[in-house]
Amino acid sequence: MKDLPDGPMGGTSSIRIGDLGIRFGDHDVIRGLSLDIEPGEFLVLLGPSGCGKSTLLNAIAGLIDVHAGSISISGRDVTRAEPKDRGIGMVFQSYALYPRMTVKQNMGFGLKVGGMAKAEIAERVARTAKFLQIEPLLGRRPADLSGGQRQRVAIGRALVRDAEVFLFDEPLSNLDAQLRADLRIEIKRLHQQLGSTMIYVTHDQVEAMTLADRIAVMKGGEIQQLAAPAEIYARPANRFVAGFLGTPKMNFLEGELGFAEGRPEFRAGGLRLDLSGLPMAGRAAPGPVVLGLRPEDLAPAGDGPGMIAGEVVLTEPLGPETIVWLRLGSSQISVRMGAEDFPAPGAVLHLRPDLSRASLFDRDSGQRL
Amino acid sequence: MDRSRLIGRAGLWLFVALTGVFFLLPLYVMLVTSLKTMPEVRDSSIFALPKALTFAPWAEAWLHACSGRVCEGLRTGFWNSVVITVPSVVLSVAIGAVNGYALALWRARYAEAMFAIMLVGAFIPYQLFIYPLALSFASAGLSNSLAGVVIVHVIFGMPVTTLIFRNYYSGIPADLMNAARVDGAGFWRILGSVILPMSTPIIVVAVILQATGIWNDYLFGLIFAGRDHQPMTVQLIGLVNTRMGERPYNVHMAATLLTALVPLAIYLLSGRWFVRGIAAGAVKG
Ligand SMILES: Nc1ncnc2c1ncn2[C@@H]1O[C@H](COP(=O)(O)OP(=O)(O)O)[C@@H](O)[C@H]1O
Ligand SMILES: [Mg+2]
Numbered sequence: 324m325k326d327l328p329d330g331p332m333g334g335t336s337s338i339r340i341g342d343l344g345i346r347f348g349d350h351d352v353i354r355g356l357s358l359d360i361e362p363g364e365f366l367v368l369l370g371p372s373g374c375g376k377s378t379l380l381n382a383i384a385g386l387i388d389v390h391a392g393s394i395s396i397s398g399r400d401v402t403r404a405e406p407k408d409r410g411i412g413m414v415f416q417s418y419a420l421y422p423r424m425t426v427k428q429n430m431g432f433g434l435k436v437g438g439m440a441k442a443e444i445a446e447r448v449a450r451t452a453k454f455l456q457i458e459p460l461l462g463r464r465p466a467d468l469s470g471g472q473r474q475r476v477a478i479g480r481a482l483v484r485d486a487e488v489f490l491f492d493e494p495l496s497n498l499d500a501q502l503r504a505d506l507r508i509e510i511k512r513l514h515q516q517l518g519s520t521m522i523y524v525t526h527d528q529v530e531a532m533t534l535a536d537r538i539a540v541m542k543g544g545e546i547q548q549l550a551a552p553a554e555i556y557a558r559p560a561n562r563f564v565a566g567f568l569g570t571p572k573m574n575f576l577e578g579e580l581g582f583a584e585g586r587p588e589f590r591a592g593g594l595r596l597d598l599s600g601l602p603m604a605g606r607a608a609p610g611p612v613v614l615g616l617r618p619e620d621l622a623p624a625g626d627g628p629g630m631i632a633g634e635v636v637l638t639e640p641l642g643p644e645t646i647v648w649l650r651l652g653s654s655q656i657s658v659r660m661g662a663e664d665f666p667a668p669g670a671v672l673h674l675r676p677d678l679s680r681a682s683l684f685d686r687d688s689g690q691r692l
Numbered sequence: 693m694d695r696s697r698l699i700g701r702a703g704l705w706l707f708v709a710l711t712g713v714f715f716l717l718p719l720y721v722m723l724v725t726s727l728k729t730m731p732e733v734r735d736s737s738i739f740a741l742p743k744a745l746t747f748a749p750w751a752e753a754w755l756h757a758c759s760g761r762v763c764e765g766l767r768t769g770f771w772n773s774v775v776i777t778v779p780s781v782v783l784s785v786a787i788g789a790v791n792g793y794a795l796a797l798w799r800a801r802y803a804e805a806m807f808a809i810m811l812v813g814a815f816i817p818y819q820l821f822i823y824p825l826a827l828s829f830a831s832a833g834l835s836n837s838l839a840g841v842v843i844v845h846v847i848f849g850m851p852v853t854t855l856i857f858r859n860y861y862s863g864i865p866a867d868l869m870n871a872a873r874v875d876g877a878g879f880w881r882i883l884g885s886v887i888l889p890m891s892t893p894i895i896v897v898a899v900i901l902q903a904t905g906i907w908n909d910y911l912f913g914l915i916f917a918g919r920d921h922q923p924m925t926v927q928l929i930g931l932v933n934t935r936m937g938e939r940p941y942n943v944h945m946a947a948t949l950l951t952a953l954v955p956l957a958i959y960l961l962s963g964r965w966f967v968r969g970i971a972a973g974a975v976k977g
Contacts, residue, residue: 386870407876419867423889432885433875480871492867 335362336397336487344391353544369531370541412481416493418473420465427461491523562689574656600679607692615682618659624675726945753947759930769927780845788853796861814851836918860894893969904955
């Protein structure tokens with residue numbers, strides 16, 4: 324990507340969503356959702372397919388009607404405004420380029436509809452094309468472009484309108500892995516250079532972790548947690564969030580929280596883990612809990628008290644590291660280990676958990692204690 | 693190629709050949725008869741080639757043959773048919789395209805119900821509507837007029853054209869519409885700039901279906917067009933049924949062929965497009 328061209332390519336706006344309700348027929352997809360987005364923020368809506376991410380994004384864009392609540396952009400209430408009057412640019416998963424128009428016409432269409440003079444359209448399209456380095460493609464039709472080129476053009480079409488807010492709906496999911504990684508970096512750089520507010524929908528936690536200032540993890544039309552990626556990773560609000568971020572998933576151990584001589588303790592079968600290093604454990608009431616441990620918070624060690632022992636069932640060497648899977652009673656847990664000195668299947672491995680980094684969830688509600 | 697494939701192939705060719713004979717034989721008989729003189733028609737087999745080739749029956753059919761008391765051949769009917777067919781096709785295809793677009797791509801309220809009603813409309817035998825329609829047209833002063841017959845063709849063509857366009861447009865992804873709306877385009881702008889340019893194959897299909905259907909129509913032309921705008925088909929029937937002495941079979945055959953020429957030409961010229969349009973979806977790949 325070239326340096327930022329002269330002149331504004333986009334402003335920055337805050338977005339405020341209050342108590343939003345969206346229903347299709349009598350099916351409530353989103354109910355009472357509130358969300359504030361800072362000017363210039365990169366917010367990622369992350370969640371499994373069907374959880375209402377696109378619905379929320381389309382509502383912000385004005386493409387679907389909301390039945391309750393309000394949406395304002397830059398302090399202006401746009402709940403009932405047309406998409407074109409919201410100062411947004413949007414990029415779609417399927418690119419959604421106009422098939423019978425050239426790249427140049429695709430990019431200029433919005434400006435033309437807006438009644439801009441031909442010369443100015445040409446100038447703006449040229450400037451944006453240069454910025455995205457898609458000048459050689461300007462005369463082509465979408466059918467003659469590769470997937471990556473199409474998505475670049477789609478981004479260009481959103482950029483050319485000098486929008487204040489950019490909305491991305493899974494823009495990379497139709498691309499292969501390598502291209503996805505490349506374009507992910509380009510989008511991040513785009514955000515750094517433009518400084519515009521961006522809302523980015525994805526079901527890919529890697530995209531979410533790498534791009535976001537803040538992630539809103541969604542499930543069933545509700546935001547489960549809204550926080551910076553590191554915070555969500557370290558302190559997930561519930562078991563769903565804990566399981567959704569991180570590969571391999573966080574390990575979950577079911578057991579009881581108890582107190583021995585005033586010290587909090589996790590008990591499961593013969594296993595006793597001292598939780599005094601975990602501030603949240605001291606405040607919680609005794610009862611059934613689930614202990615969550617990331618695969619990197621388990622380190623091989625010798626046998627002894629406070630160790631987790633299991634039989635190695637499978638190893639996955641990934642190059643820089645190896646994922647080792649162990650059987651622990653009826654469940655499986657994963658451990659992140661070095662590239663070379665990992666045990667073979669069949670061996671018994673003793674692990675020392677870093678309990679200061681663990682999470683505790685209520686066993687019934689799944690909420691973080 | 694193994695045995696059963698061979699038998700299958702042979703069966704297929706036999707079927708094609710039989711179908712060909714079934715459709716081509718009458719055409720052949722009509723063609724040769726129309727090129728014979730009357731004495732020859734009387735004396736020779738209907739399959740025999742003409743001994744003395746003559747184009748007089750064609751000229752007679754086009755210029756002088758009598759339909760009832762008017763002896764001007766089929767040429768006035770031809771032009772009447774053109775004048776009826778062109779606006780009827782243009783209007784019914786245009787309305788079908790707009791309807792199909794609105795039903796498939798704009799989540800209009802009650803779109804499903806409206807579409808269901810239209811489907812019913814497409815399949816109810818239209819003879820049911822003719823009498824009430826004729827009465828209404830009479831009271832609206834539209835009976836026996838060009839406008840009247842065009843309106844009837846448009847009304848009865850619309851369900852099918854709507855169906856054709858709706859099905860084609862339901863293959864268009866919602867995001868394409870969303871992108872155009874974010875770009876600020878409205879209902880008509882999206883139709884004109886985005887959707888219609890993608891519609892050539894299906895427009896061709898709709899035009900062919902409507903043009904042949906309307907050209908071949910007899911009943912509506914007979915009831916609604918009135919004397920001054922009688923289409924070619926109505927004149928043809930009049931011509932064949934007008935008896936003055938011996939039946940001029942050669943002229944009748946020529947007149948029939950003349951009437952069939954337009955749909956025939958449409959099929960021959962656009963067959964390739966037609967097949968492509970029927971097979972094509974809105975989105976490639
Ligand atoms: N136009 C629609 N009509 C009816 N239901 C819809 C419509 N669009 C989405 N839904 C439903 O709303 C839910 C959320 O969909 P969506 O926002 O597309 O999910 P996501 O983008 O997170 O995969 C799904 O259950 C889906 O079936
Ligand atoms: Mg989606």
